Amino acid sequence: MNKNDLISAVADASGLSKSDSASAVEGVFDTITKALSGGDEVRLVGFGTFSVAKRKASTGRNPRTGEPMTIKASNQPKFKAGKGLKDAVN
Helix, strand or coil: CCHHHHHHHHHHHHCCCHHHHHHHHHHHHHHHHHHHHCCCCEEECCCEEEEEEEECCEEEECCCCCCEEEECCEEEEEEEECHHHHHHHC
8 A cells, every 4th residue: 555545545434535635644644753853752552653763873884895884873763563453463
């Protein structure tokens, strides 16, 4: 399922128009993104938790030359599925 399929499914399930559903889906994505970039986590009970994990700087190797290179520290978004989602999938 891609983003357009999700918008269509939301429109069908909620009875909203596709443009209203697109605005709602975009609003949810934007809100989650802003919360994560602000250092918060987003908990959706029964669905899961979006959070940010901090990765330390590390040393890797360039696959072409084999030379060592430094990989800078970064923040990575994470998602942990909740019990309700796990049960629905299994």
